[in-house]
Amino acid sequence: MATAKPNKKAAAVAIDLPECPVCMETMSAPIFQCQSGHSLCNSCTQNLMPPICPICRQNLTQMRNWQLEEIVAKAKVPCPNKSAGCVYTMVSVDMEEHLKECIFREMECPLGIVFGKCSWTGKLKDMMEHFKERHTDHCNATSDEEVELTNVDIKNDDRHFFLVAQTKFLFIITVKIDTLQNMVYWTIQHIGSKKAAHDHIYEIHVLSKQNPRRKVVFTEHCFNDAIKPEEIFRQGKCAALPLEMLVHYIKDKKLSFRFFIKRIPPAPKANKNDKGDGKNDNKPGPKGPGPKPKNPNQDSKPKQNGAGPSGKGNKNKAQA
Template sequence: MSSILNPECAMTCPICLETMKAPIVQCQIGHSMCRGCVSETNITKCPSCRSPLTNTRNYQLEQLIEGLSGMLKIQCIYTKKGCKYTLSQSEKEPHEYECRFRSFDCEGKKWANWNCQWKGDYAEIYKHFKDDHNNHTWMQYTTAANMKVNFNNDFMDVQIISFFNGQQYFYYKHKLDVSKAKAYWAFQLIGTKSQAKHYYYEFEIHNDPVRKFKVTEMCQSDVEDVNKIFEEERCVVMSFRVLKNFLVNDELPFKFRIMSLKKK
């Protein structure tokens, strides 16, 4: 077929103008298109030649596109903003979802329901916190502090942490859930999931030199839903019953440090 002889043209769906995705169907003349696009638009005639559409699958073209998808390199949608990644078709969407050059909303609004309408780029996030939420920037990548705890009210907090003078940035997220009678803590790298795998944290709750509750856990990416992280307990989690045993004058002494994994 002509579509196979000219794969560059054949790979573009005439409806969505993107690389076709299986299942691929044809018109009576032989032009191909995504069946999903046909269903969404409810068209009955081929956009290229106006001949009637059929349910005939173009399996040969599907196999060609599948084979080429691992070799074709496509630029990230954020190339003009500075992203230098070139990707296969299958890599493109997952990468763009977590690309550092994507647009960011205020994390406090997204997770802790702050009244903040800020949107911006990665390079502006820390400055935004400094300018508009300065009381949420005091933590360092090694921090020791005391926390007031009220077991009668739900509570959520997010802090931004600069790691080695801005080499990386992390979100500290803490939640008190009265209905579950549990407290949660997690640290998320502002970056990709693959980058986050290179960092971990040690979190310790203590009230004397001997009694300690210590957890070592991997950092996650900011694109992961922290509520799911808390639900699956891939984080620091402690019941209110246990937590009360560590209080000192109604305050919880804790400390943590974020570290990078040593390269082997």
């Protein structure tokens, strides 16, 4: 058993997924067989007329090839956008989720999605260039610089959209005045994966045009662009102010805010070390994840001197 498992894994990674001999598409469940055992995909099995195997001329059957289906389900397949640069591989059930957030997919203009009037489609890497050519008013917001919205009126629904590039990442800022909810909302979304979005937090500083000492600051996690801003607003996981408060920040129909987007330093390594320490350390300490590897060694020395051979023996077992 112990030797079989690694072999299985290696096979799953190395294997080239079988193609249907008729349509040449990569096989996916359900997979059917002819009378002599050739495997065909579902659509070819249902649609071939007459229902005869093109390889051996025997009849097709409704017999499934369960083992092959299992291999296909476990195998990691490359992203269909591989030729565009995506290096992601995944089991086929995860494909749909990934394609929603693959940064190498063909994308629509996000401004066109919100306001219409733009039919641009293209790759993420060309999106900022498109904005600089066609939507200059929607890509001029810069981190830590005052963004001034004009013609702001809390009696009218309104929406502002900015595309922001920070390091190699793209973000969308949405500001929405919602007279029905009587609220103004800000959210910053990362165009890309959920995980990358979660690695970023943003701050919104709303600055009063009437009194420079007045300011409200929000700190929130970024969402990715797979979720609609309206859903983020509905969940309340965004910067938001009641419109009667916003009034005090507007002057001459102008409203200002600053924003900051920060990447959160990765933390999982620290967690792994903590777990490792916990496993090696047999003594239940008062602070579970706290003790460093050095402490048990320091503890063992006095034990060798003071507590006798039994203490030493236990310690050796613990270390082995």
